[in-house]
Amino acid sequence: MQTQRILIVEDEDVTRFHIKKLFEAEGYHVLEATSGSQMEEVFNSNTIDLVIMDINLPGKNGLLLGRELSQKPDLGLVFLSSRDDDIDKILGLEMGADDYLTKPFNPRELTIRVRNTLSRLSQKTVNTHDEVIKFNGWVLNKYSRRMISPLQQECSISRGEYRALLLLIKNAGKIITRQEIIYEMTGRTLRKNDRTVDVTIRRLRKHFEYKENSPELINTIHGEGYRFVGNIET
Numbered sequence: 420m421q422t423q424r425i426l427i428v429e430d431e432d433v434t435r436f437h438i439k440k441l442f443e444a445e446g447y448h449v450l451e452a453t454s455g456s457q458m459e460e461v462f463n464s465n466t467i468d469l470v471i472m473d474i475n476l477p478g479k480n481g482l483l484l485g486r487e488l489s490q491k492p493d494l495g496l497v498f499l500s501s502r503d504d505d506i507d508k509i510l511g512l513e514m515g516a517d518d519y520l521t522k523p524f525n526p527r528e529l530t531i532r533v534r535n536t537l538s539r540l541s542q543k544t545v546n547t548h549d550e551v552i553k554f555n556g557w558v559l560n561k562y563s564r565r566m567i568s569p570l571q572q573e574c575s576i577s578r579g580e581y582r583a584l585l586l587l588i589k590n591a592g593k594i595i596t597r598q599e600i601i602y603e604m605t606g607r608t609l610r611k612n613d614r615t616v617d618v619t620i621r622r623l624r625k626h627f628e629y630k631e632n633s634p635e636l637i638n639t640i641h642g643e644g645y646r647f648v649g650n651i652e653t
Contacts, residue, residue, distance in 0.1 A: 422448045423537055424465060428458050428472040428481070429499070434522070438471060441526050442533070455479040469495035469537055471529075474502075474511065482514050489515025489578055492562060495536040496578075499524065509618050512579040518605050535606040552588060553652040555634060557627075559584070568629040576626065579604045583619050587637060587647035596644040620645055 425442050429435040430453045439449045450465060452458040454477055461467070470488060474481035481498060488496055498511040501522045511519045517536045520529060552559045556569030564581040567573050576584070586603045587595055597616040598609045604619065620637055627636050636649040 422446065423468040424448045424450065425533070426450045426452060426458065426461055426465075426467045426470045428452045428455075428470060428476065428484070430454065430473065430476055434473075434499075437526075438529070441530065445530055445534075453477075455484045458484065467494060468540070469497065469533060471497050471499060471533065474498055474500040474507065482510055485511065485514040485516055492564065493540060495533070495540050497529075497533060497536060509615055512604065512615055512619070513577050513622065515578045517578065518607065532606065539606065552585075554588065554649040555636060557649075559588075561585070566626065570629055572629065574626055576623070579615075580619055580623055580626075583616070584623055584647075587645060588649075588651065591647045591649065591651055594640050594643050594646050600645070616645075 425447045427435050427438050427442075427449060429438065429451075435451055435453070439451060442449050450461050450467070452461050456478065458470075458472075472481045472484065476484070481500075485496055485498065488494055496516045498516045498519045499522060500507055500511070500519070508519045517539075518532045520532065550561055552561065558567040560566070563575075564578065565573055565575050582604045583600050586600060600616045600619070601607065601609045601613065604615070609616070620639075624635070624637060627633055634649075636647060638646045638648050640646055
């Protein structure tokens with residue numbers, strides 16, 4: 420089995436050095452970059468499985484770079500930031516990140532989250548006969564994370580939105596807790612006052628408002644979670 424490759428995009432030399440040594444000790448092949456331009460150079464000559472990236476980078480910041488990387492469906496992305504701010508966390512996940520840690524972080528926690536992310540990505544298989552899901556006139560491409568509305572308008576959804584929506588669709592009619600959704604999105608447990616799930620559902624609903632009086636596809640079950648109530652075509 421080929422050694423998995425991790426790219427660290429971090430402009431702080433000491434932090435980058437410690438992360439590199441940490442994952443080399445775990446058996447990964449580790450590459451480095453200090454900016455978005457260096458990151459692009461690495462991608463031009465290497466196959467990368469997962470990126471660990473600081474948000475506060477010189478030049479183009481991590482959030483903008485994360486949006487670009489989200490177009491790579493098989494690439495994992497974990498953000499690091501010195502700011503413990505819920506808005507930053509939500510933005511990071513919306514931009515396509517699989518997970519988000521604040522500095523200073525526990526090295527063991529970082530390795531576990533990276534390992535879980537890589538495991539989820541490696542388990543993803545694409546069935547050419549089941550690449551799309553159709554519901555209420557919508558078409559969701561399971562590989563590209565693009566949706567086509569009943570009016571034939573195309574939109575892309577973030578990795579987190581995709582994972583939450585797919586979980587709800589697979590369990591259509593059932594109540595899915597916020598804990599189950601956050602675990603599917605990030606592989607972690609729900610924390611106190613964490614609004615990531617609610618913001619993600621709100622963004623999904625916004626996508627589905629393609630016309631006036633559009634049917635509600637995701638119901639809120641107060642005190643319990645959310646439920647997909649759309650009509651899935653078989």
